[in-house]
Amino acid sequence: MLYVVITFLCLGILLYFLLGGADFGAGIIELFTHRRNIRRTRTTMYHAIGPIWEANHMWLIIAIVILFVGFPRIYATMSVYLHIPLLLLLIGIIARGTAFVFRHYDAVVDEMQVVYNNIFVYSSFLTPLFLGIIAGSVVSGHIDVQADNFLDAYVFSWLHWFSVAVGFFTVALCGFLAAIYLIGEAEEEQDRRRFIEKAKILNLVAVICGALVFVSAQVEGVPLVNWLFGNAVSFTAIVAATLSLLLLWVLLGRGQSKVLRFLAGFQVTMILVAIGYAHFPNFLLLRGGDHLSLFEAQAPASTINALGWALVLGSVLILPALFYLFYSFQKKPLHDYEV
């Protein structure tokens, strides 16, 4: 049952990165869209994510519940030492989610829209930034449970070049995912071209940020190269990610949008697999080489069993409904219907 729970944990994190990430990315794209085109972008985006965005963000809740029920020490340690970035992440989540809904359910369209839009785009940028910072901090080995002063314990645990680089890398990947997703949603050729353009730029930015992650890992003494190239699985995943990146560039502009989406999702999945596998089963790396492992920090067997069954039963209910939701709103564009 432990493996079932771990599988759901990984799946939750992965799907949140892919689906929630693409949602954040849509806001990031809006942030970097010229005023001339912003209305059209917004419409396409709303049609693409309106019905599904709430569901996309449930994966975070699934992952966090699995952590605190199944791996309470990991959850507690993260909560204490990454308090500040978690808090900032939360503020981003609440600001973004409410602004997105408010701007569509405000009965009057007036200057309040500017407020909602601003909150939406900036929080769409900041939320994945802090998500990435947290992800970076979890593996950076900077969390110091022995620290005796505020800065070392609660600030330098997450504020260092490596995690910040991972943060920007995450932002770029989210934007890239969204751009690829929106290519298939665009209704007119000019919009399609714009999203292809955005996808190219964001992919370049992601590659540059990725390089910065490597540089910062060197600076901060994070053995990233060893993790990614030191074992066969991670190495293969990295090679696969790189190949899919090249293929994506070749197909961009002419390929089917579904193929492009698959390749983009595959690429991000492979990156997560590479880094995740390198540590598995360790989840949280601490300063001084200590770590919290999914095998050691787990809850008692009775809890893991109950949690595993709850997840299996839950997914039997959720997954068919979720697929039908995605399918229904893929089939026909939203604006043919009344909302």
Place this chain on the structure above:
Amino acid sequence: MDDLFAARSQMALSLGFHIIYACIGMVMPFFMAVSHYRYLTSHQDVYKRLTKAWSKGVAIFFATGAVSGTMLSFELGLLWPKFMEHAGPIFGMPFSLEGTAFFIEAIALGFFLYGWGRFNPWFHWFTGVVVGLSGLASGILVVSANAWMNSPAGFDYVNGQYLNIDPIKAMFNDAWFSQALHMTLAAFAATGFAVAGLHALMILRKKNVVFHAKAFKIAAIFGAVAAILQPISGDISAKDVAQRQPAKLAAMEAHFHTEKAAPLVLGGLPDEDKKEVNYAIKIPGMLSFLAHGNFEQEVTGLDQIPEENHPPVLVTHIAFQIMVGLGMFLMLVSFLYLLALWKKKNWLYSTWLLRLFVMAIPLGFIAIEAGWTVTEVGRQPWILNGIMRTKDAVTPMPGIAYSFYLFAAIYVSLSLVVAYLLYRQIKAVPTLYDVTPAPEPAHATH
């Protein structure tokens, strides 16, 4: 502000806001489903427009409830990591099921909000019902987790170790049923009265009367039935608390001294130093009866509980008085309304009855906040009743006060925006949801 107090304040604030969003988000789908049902069976267009108008409210409150709930799942750890480290595996079961219920609710809401004309009408209606049912399930599950903090179960506490964990037993702890029943009825009563009151206000102002009258009736019936059932569930809860948490009951009643034929203390100002209650009305023997079903039975007072385990009496007592007082008032209005529906048709839409409903708009929610204060403050100094103290659970990180100020600012501004949005939705009824000029109903001016 010390860190413990800041952490408690932040948690109180977050839950205090979440409880409102969550109640509305879980109850309004049922109003919506009834209206939708009437549209599908009677084909009166006004019900379709009403369903759509309400669904906007549901969307706003669901989104706010969802993000504030997401925040809470993190805040539990951010503020109380020591508690979560031990409690997570024990009381996690309802949370993992709640994750499923919540997920289904989000999916069903996607179908419902964007499904007009796209699906079979009854499938579309069904998705709306699923929103309500899964919301209700979420609420009950979360309350069951809170009940576990009042009534720990499903583990053995041996020398500071939590052994023999049984998450299912923890979920079905002694308090889960009485608390879940009380909270669910409270949600229906509070939301029913708040929604009915808003529509009553519009009827009084003679705006879109037919539209608002239909809305008023649906919400008022839900609210009235729940408010009438609520005292029964309150009685179950009180007897339960008397059994399990005598300190909480004593604080609720400001019952300082153990005695037989204990009086019920109505109102009054408890003086915690002198251990007496000033300016109160006392009904002899009534507390014994309400707590144990017998006018003579002894009721444990705070004097039998060690000083260091006393909850704050003043806050708990006053909150309890507010809750019961408002509950009684809502019950009274409910009886009047049901009587009007049944026998006195000329009372319906009479100004005085509508005004009573307008007055009641905030009362149900004030009662909910007060009741929640009773259950949380009344459990202090414990976070996990009798096992872990709140002060031992708080995060070691200093400076929580700043985080509290930040959250206060966020929640206050969020609530202002939500109120503003609702105001604009209601103002937009004539242009968006009820465009045709509605004829006045014959009895509207009685």
